[in-house]
Amino acid sequence: MEVLQAIENRRSHRVYKSDQLPEDVLAQILKAGLEAPSAKNRQPWHFSVVQNAGLIQEIHDEAAKLIQTPDGKPLFGPDFQIFFHAPTVIFIFGKKDYHWTHIDCGIAVENMALAAEGLGLGSVILGYPRAAFIGSKADELRGRLECPEGYDFVIALALGYATDNKGAHDLREDNISRIR
Numbered sequence: 063m064e065v066l067q068a069i070e071n072r073r074s075h076r077v078y079k080s081d082q083l084p085e086d087v088l089a090q091i092l093k094a095g096l097e098a099p100s101a102k103n104r105q106p107w108h109f110s111v112v113q114n115a116g117l118i119q120e121i122h123d124e125a126a127k128l129i130q131t132p133d134g135k136p137l138f139g140p141d142f143q144i145f146f147h148a149p150t151v152i153f154i155f156g157k158k159d160y161h162w163t164h165i166d167c168g169i170a171v172e173n174m175a176l177a178a179e180g181l182g183l184g185s186v187i188l189g190y191p192r193a194a195f196i197g198s199k200a201d202e203l204r205g206r207l208e209c210p211e212g213y214d215f216v217i218a219l220a221l222g223y224a225t226d227n228k229g230a231h232d233l234r235e236d237n238i239s240r241i242r
Contacts, residue, residue: 068179073230075184076146078222082113085149087181091221094177095152098170107167107216110207118207119143121151121203125194143194144190147222153191155209156216169215174219184224191218 083091088111095109112118122144129137138144145151154171156163171187178185194203195215204214 065176068176069085070230072175073184073224073228074177074186074210075222075224075228076186077224077225077226078146078148078177079225080147080149080182082214083221085171085184087183088150088221089180091174091177092152095154095170095174098166098173100169101162104157104160104162104166106160107170108155108165108208108210108213110153110155110172110209111150112153112207112240115149117206118145118148118151121145121191121194124197124203128193129190144219145220146186148186150204150221152219152221153207153209153215154217154219155204155207155213156196158212163176165218171217171219178219178221180197182223183221184226185222186220188218191215202224 092109092111095107096105100106112121125144126136126138131137152171152174152192154167156167172217175187192215194200209215
C-alpha cells in the first residue's frame with residue numbers, strides 16, 4: 063500500500079475479531095516502530111507486546127477504576143473496555159527524564175499504526191492506559207510488562223482485525239496557516 067493511501071485510510075478502530083495476529087505480521091509492525099526516527103537516534107522506547115487477554119483485562123480494570131469524571135464517578139460504563147477487546151496491545155514505555163521521549167514514542171506508535179493499516183489490520187492509539195501505571199498496582203504492572211528501569215508508560219497501540227467500518231473524519235483546513 064502506498065504511504066499516502068495508508069495515511070488516508072487509517073482509522074481508530076474500536077471493534078475487533080478475537081483472532082490473534084500471525085507472528086510474521088506482528089514482527090513487521092514492531093520493526094516499523096523500531097525504524098522510527100528519534101532525536102539524536104536515542105530510541106528512548108521499549109515495546110511490550112501483550113497477547114494475554116487476562117492481563118490486558120487486568121490493566122483495563124486497574125485503569126478504569128482510576129479514570130473518573132470531575133465529580134468522582136467512573137468515566138466508563140461496565141460494558142466499555144479501554145482496549146476494545148483487541149487481541150494484541152503494544153505498550154510503549156519511554157525513558158524518563160529525557161526531553162524528547164514523548165515525541166519520539168509518538169512517532170514510533172504512528173509508524174506502527176500505519177504499518178498495521180498497510181498490512182490490513184486495524185488499530186487504535188491509546189492514552190487511557192496511563193492510569194494503570196500511576197495506581198497502586200503500577201509497579202507490579204510495569205514489572206509484568208517488563209518495563210525497563212528508568213522507563214514509564216507513554217502510549218499504547220491496540221491491534222487486531224477490525225470489524226467496524228469507521229468513516230473519515232472531517233479535515234480542518236482552517237487549522238493550516240501559510241506564511242510566505
